[in-house]
Amino acid sequence: MTAEIRAAILDSAATLQRMAEDAGAVDAIARIVELSVASLGAGGKLLFCGNGGSAADAQHWAGELxxxxxxxxxxxxxxALTTDSSILTAVGNDYGYDRIFARQVEALGAPGDVLFALTTSGRSPNILAAVAAARAKGMSVVGFTGAGGAELAALCDHCLRVPATSTPLIQEAHEVAGHTICAMIERRMFPRG
Structure with missing residues (x-):
């Protein structure tokens, strides 16, 4: 069992190493920070959505901020658009699961806000619908996906595509990127002397 544990840790570390060496990924993170700081500085807000583990990331990052x-x-x-069970179930029941985030973006989003769209596959219908709703509201969109996430990436202002196809490895890298983004937003919005 210890060999399997070491292998899992090393797989995660290798994914993070590839991401750190990928100039496009590092640049995407920097641009996401800049866009977020600009939105918050102008009185905007950041909206987060994702399914499953990505829903947990959405809640986690919103909480950190x-x-x-x-x-x-x-x-x-x-x-985090993932937390209100009454809204999620009402929208799911009345409009369908694909609309659970889009409806909230329509209600809460405004021009200048930023939607954080998390989907490891890049193809989740409810995430793509939220992106379309954000675009219709004049919002910016940042995406978090994996190597196969071309569909989402094409719709985003900036998109972090983790160089992996395994969902757990993509989620682990998203978590590191999310923590980095939260830390950098905090430092830029409220610098310490």
């Missing part, structure tokens, strides 16, 4: 990451500072306007 609203509460705190490394240090105490004012809260930042971030909303």
């Amino acid at each position: 609203v509460a705190r990451f490394h240090y105490d500072r004012p809260g930042l306007a971030a909303i």
